[in-house]
Amino acid sequence: MSAFPASAGAAWSVLVVSGVLETIWAVGLPRTDGFTRLGPSAVVVAAMAASVYGLSLAARVLPIGTAYAVWTGIGAVGAVAYGIVALGEPRTAARLLCLGLILAGVVGLRIVSEPAP
Numbered sequence: 001m002s003a004f005p006a007s008a009g010a011a012w013s014v015l016v017v018s019g020v021l022e023t024i025w026a027v028g029l030p031r032t033d034g035f036t037r038l039g040p041s042a043v044v045v046a047a048m049a050a051s052v053y054g055l056s057l058a059a060r061v062l063p064i065g066t067a068y069a070v071w072t073g074i075g076a077v078g079a080v081a082y083g084i085v086a087l088g089e090p091r092t093a094a095r096l097l098c099l100g101l102i103l104a105g106v107v108g109l110r111i112v113s114e115p116a117p
Contacts, residue, residue, distance in 0.1 A: 004057065011061035018054030019074025021047045026079040066113045073106040
């Protein structure tokens with residue numbers, strides 16, 4: 001088994017990149033047209049695989065509950081932000097408040113988390 005990531009800092013970096021990859025596959029999913037379009041489908045599947053692989057690497061060092069919550073939080077916030085910025089989805093106070101709460105949870109988990117046993 002590889003020693004990467006060898007530190008909590010490296011694990012957090014891998015986790016953030018994996019969360020961004022989750023955002024990429026989530027926003028790309030509609031472009032696959034039910035996985036009937038080869039190009040977009042290949043990008044989405046590659047991003048999915050890399051994202052989950054990165055989560056598995058980060059979970060070597062970070063508690064899985066924390067890693068999974070942060071990973072999904074980054075993906076959710078990224079997908080909603082993309083929808084607001086690029087697709088013109090509603091930018092209501094309630095939606096922005098909810099995004100802020102998710103971000104606060106992700107940051108809070110980062111602050112209080114310790115490496116896995």
